[in-house]
Amino acid sequence: MGEIAAPAPTPTPFRAPKDVECWGHRGASAFLPENTLASFQAAIKEGADGIESDVHITSDGVILMFHDPTLDRTTTGKGAIKTQPWKDVIENVRTKKEPVQPIPRFEELIDLLMKPENQHVLLNIDCKMQNDPEEMFLDSAADPRSHDEWETLLAPRLILGLWHPVFIRPALAHLPLLRRYHIGLSPSLARTYFWDSCEGFSLNFAMLVGAEGQQFIADARAAGKEICVWTVNDPNEMRTAIGWGIKAVLTDKVAGFMKLKNEIIQDPSKVAIPGIYGYLFAWANWRYYSTTHLWVERSQLDTMRTVCYHPGPIVKADLSGYEGVIGDGSANHEIAAA
Numbered sequence: 017m018g019e020i021a022a023p024a025p026t027p028t029p030f031r032a033p034k035d036v037e038c039w040g041h042r043g044a045s046a047f048l049p050e051n052t053l054a055s056f057q058a059a060i061k062e063g064a065d066g067i068e069s070d071v072h073i074t075s076d077g078v079i080l081m082f083h084d085p086t087l088d089r090t091t092t093g094k095g096a097i098k099t100q101p102w103k104d105v106i107e108n109v110r111t112k113k114e115p116v117q118p119i120p121r122f123e124e125l126i127d128l129l130m131k132p133e134n135q136h137v138l139l140n141i142d143c144k145m146q147n148d149p150e151e152m153f154l155d156s157a158a159d160p161r162s163h164d165e166w167e168t169l170l171a172p173r174l175i176l177g178l179w180h181p182v183f184i185r186p187a188l189a190h191l192p193l194l195r196r197y198h199i200g201l202s203p204s205l206a207r208t209y210f211w212d213s214c215e216g217f218s219l220n221f222a223m224l225v226g227a228e229g230q231q232f233i234a235d236a237r238a239a240g241k242e243i244c245v246w247t248v249n250d251p252n253e254m255r256t257a258i259g260w261g262i263k264a265v266l267t268d269k270v271a272g273f274m275k276l277k278n279e280i281i282q283d284p285s286k287v288a289i290p291g292i293y294g295y296l297f298a299w300a301n302w303r304y305y306s307t308t309h310l311w312v313e314r315s316q317l318d319t320m321r322t323v324c325y326h327p328g329p330i331v332k333a334d335l336s337g338y339e340g341v342i343g344d345g346s347a348n349h350e351i352a353a354a
Contacts, residue, residue, distance in 0.1 A: 025240030025346035030261035033280045033287060037264035038273045039066035039140060041247045042083060046268035050090065051081045052117035056128060062270040066138035067129075068177075068218075068246070071122060073147050077155050078102035079122035085146045091119065098146065123159045130163050130170060140218065140244075140266075142177040142199055145324045149186035157190050167193060177218060180324050181209040184333035188213075192341045195348075197244070202313040203232035209332055215347040216242030216263065221253055222303035223312065224260075233260060240346025251276055252289045252297060259287050 029035075043055025044062055051069050059067060070083040074097055087093030093100075093109035100106055102121070111117045129137055143152065160166045160174065176187050177199040187196055198210035199218045206217050217236060223229055224245060233243050245257050246266035254276055257265045267273045280287045289297055302308055320330050335342060 028237040028240055028242055028263075028347060030237070031263065032261070033258050033277060033284070036258050036262060036277070037065035037138075038063065038270055038277065039068050039138070039244065039264045039266045040064040040270045041068050041266040041268050043067060043069070044268070044270045046249065046272075049111035049113040049115070049117045051083055051120070052111060053120045053124060053128065054115060054117050056120075056125060059270045060134055060137055063274040064137065064270045066140055066264060067125070068140040068142060068266050069125065070142040070144055071147070071152065071156070072097040072144055073152050073155065074102045074106055075099055076101040076103060077151070078106075079152065079156055079159070080106070081120045081122060081125055083142075083144075085144065122156060123162075126159050126163070126170070129173065135169060135173075138173045138175060140175045140177050140197065143179065143183055145180040145183070145320070148325050149183040150190075153186045153190035175216075178210070178214065180320050181213075181330065181333045182324060182326060184210075184213045184335070185338070188335075188338040188341050192338075197242070199246075201316045202309070203228055204313060205316060206232070209330065211239075211241075212345055213333055213335055213342055214241070215345060216244065218244040218246060218264075218266070220312075221245040221248050221257060222301070223309055225256075225298055225304040226306055226309070228306070228309070233262065242347045248273075252293065255280070255287050255289055256297065 040059025042050035043052065044058040045055050048055040048058055056067050069081045071079050072082050072085060073079050080097060082097060086096050087109060091109045091111055093106060106119060109119055128134060129139055160170050163170060171193040175195045175197050176191060177197050178184060178187065179199050196214045197216040197218050198206050198214045200206055201220045201223050203219065203223065206219065224233060236243050242263040244264040244266060245262065248254050248257050248265050248267050249269050254265060254273055258277065258280060265273060288294055298304055321327060
């Protein structure tokens with residue numbers, strides 16, 4: 017007897033403006049210190065459906081919500097996070113930007129999301145590639161499990177954002193209940209290294225403007241995968257992203273996005289970019305050009321080869337043994353097609 021063909025994936029719905037989610041990029045970071053509890057709380061209060069935040073791990077195994085591998089840019093601290101302990105060192109570091117805030121631990125953000133009033137909010141965990149994924153995922157697995165009913169109340173709201181394919185097997189081994197999205201810049205690299213193992217893609221907005229990007233969105237939708245875009249702060253880019261009917265837009269300006277989104281819901285014509293600029297939009301910024309996209313893809317490849325905790329050639333992840341965890345790689349869609 018011949019093999020039974022796998023069922024075709026359910027296409028991702030084209031979302032109406034009311035269903036396009038807003039995720040606070042590092043919280044409400046346009047106005048508050050990025051990746052702090054104050055920023056996360058403000059984003060939720062302003063109406064964010066999700067929070068995007070980055071993670072690094074200290075020398076004593078504490079997972080921090082922090083973007084850079086070093087403390088220097090945004091805080092009073094100095095040096096690499098991975099070489100310093102939380103206890104008595106990084107716990108005393110404060111943000112340069114006011115209102116002055118400490119660096120939050122992963123468990124503190126989980127506690128915030130588990131408050132009854134916040135149990136609708138997603139968390140997109142941007143796993144920075146400078147960290148050892150085995151150590152990071154083992155430690156991060158312990159924090160959600162400290163909460164009652166975490167498998168039903170929390171795990172469905174957590175998304176692992178993976179920049180490098182070397183993170184895929186550890187994610188499957190230690191956090192199999194969590195969804196996996198590739199975070200990156202290049203649709204081509206997303207197809208090559210992450211298509212079979214990830215349910216969605218969080219890609220730079222500018223890289224999706226143009227024929228290649230739009231074809232990637234169409235192919236992802238047909239394959240039942242989600243698309244999110246970052247970091248969208250310009251109102252005309254917000255309009256364009258909403259018009260793509262994707263899952264989520266990541267923005268530093270949560271209140272501004274929500275205001276525009278509600279205006280579009282009330283008057284759908286406002287999704288169009290006003291005036292002649294609407295016709296010129298695709299040529300209005302050098303970031304949208306295909307030649308720029310080639311350079312950006314090369315830069316991402318170079319970064320993946322050199323910055324990852326284990327530098328070297330990039331190879332596709334070995335998914336053997338995890339076929340049951342991955343399934344068909346499509347997302348579990350929350351809403352019906354518009």
